[in-house]
Amino acid sequence: MTAVNSIMISRTTLVIGSSSLIILSLSILVLFFTTGTQAYATSIPVFRPLDHVYNLTIDNQTNSIRYGFSPDSNNTAVVKSMSADYDSKSIRVIIDDNSTTTEKRFFIVELPRKVIDANTTAIAGGCTASPTSGDSWVREHDLEYVIVVSRVDSEGDVAVYDGSISEECGRDARVLSIEYLGGRSTIVIQGTTMIPEFSLSLSALVLTLAMLGVIGASLAVRHRAISV
């Protein structure tokens, strides 16, 4: 909701010229004081739309990843592929954007924390629920994702682009707004945890508990037999 508000306010500034400064200030205030929102970049970040879904397969599991583009009035930007690499805990996105816009282009993606997250054991930042929201959660161990945007230049070399990157921090998901360039771009988002890690731990735990149960039952049967 915050991002939607900020988009609407930003557009309003174009219409009401004399009030633009006041509205700009308000939009910044909205961004910084609304529940669970944290902006790392200095420009006004855009976190919507999230009107597309990519079914990302990780370890034979399908995970729905919501994403969108801004601006994308003509649907000229498309995700050619999205793939995950468990070893490096990263997601690689290839985008084709053939529009001729001169505006800055942003790829917006919502990353469920259970799919990919970046955190540490130390207090590193992140976000918490607003005291007025009636909700209660803390995500203070968040690290920033390592994000690299690149394309192949006219000489065939990989050129890494140093553009704007912002994040909307949430309890269950983190939304990234990543500036990219026209043509074909590659975006690599690297975290510290990825979904098979959780499922592996869980399955190991379940298996261990099951084995303990079997052994316990076996010992009980043995004890009963000895007593008899």
Place this chain on the structure above:
Amino acid sequence: MEKNFRNATSLALLSLLVLTIGSSLSAMTLVTPAVAVIDSTKPFLDETDPFPHLRAPPAPDEIGCYSYTPETGWIPAVCLPEEVLETLPPMTQGGSYGVNGVTSSSLTKNHGETYINFNEYSGETDSKLGINAWSIQLNTNMYVASGTTYWAQFYVTQRDGGSNNVCVSSVDVTHGFYNAVCVNGTLQTLHDTWAGYVTGDITDTGNLKTTFCAYPGPSCWSVTRNDKYGLSGDWKESSGTILGWAGSSTAQFTSPTNVLSVVYLSPATSASGYTDYTTGEKNNLNAGTRSTGCNSGTCTTSWWSTN
């Protein structure tokens, strides 16, 4: 008979449990603490020699990537492929953190170097990537050609448990593009007497070359690439030290830390020290007074940093 069967069953189940736990543990990454090797022959600066610590011979000038040990000499290595380069964040431009350097009036420099020598080390954590992630950078001045501002960086960057990369990056500052060519080095463990250096050269054939060497050994890695944005004829300044890993991160050293930085620039017979604000990476050390001088066609500025 029944009792023996039950005992055997329990033993089998217990073995299976141990096997299961063992398998689970083996699936996780076990980190073995690295042992710091103290080298009693570590190189110290000799003020009468402009390059006293260059124990490794020069790396090849031909375009490519190389590695060196005293046993093997320089041998070819594989440069990092495209799919790896597109995962490496750049040493970003644009920060308010001042890094010491040496500057000269002429634009004909062809060699620079950042030399790091710890005298006391208590640990380091990068603000973005955690323990033992850092970079040693040698940065040139920015220069303008055909209305576009360019910059060159020679560096080694590493993340603990990940990679150590030695790179030359040609930077189009105006459009925000970083074009790096890199080779994998070996993860370094900093310690009380750790020493290493990063050099940057314009070769006789007009290529850009970087070399990173670490002691003991030294073990070295080198990259020679084309001068993509024409640094040759526009190089007049060198600056650098040990900084955060990349992406404007900060190398946070645990107190007490005491490290010597020396930045070289040549050929030059006169130069002055200056504070450069080009790179975005930082550290949390307090830089002491720098000492600048020239000797035998090479100018240096050096300073101790502590916390």
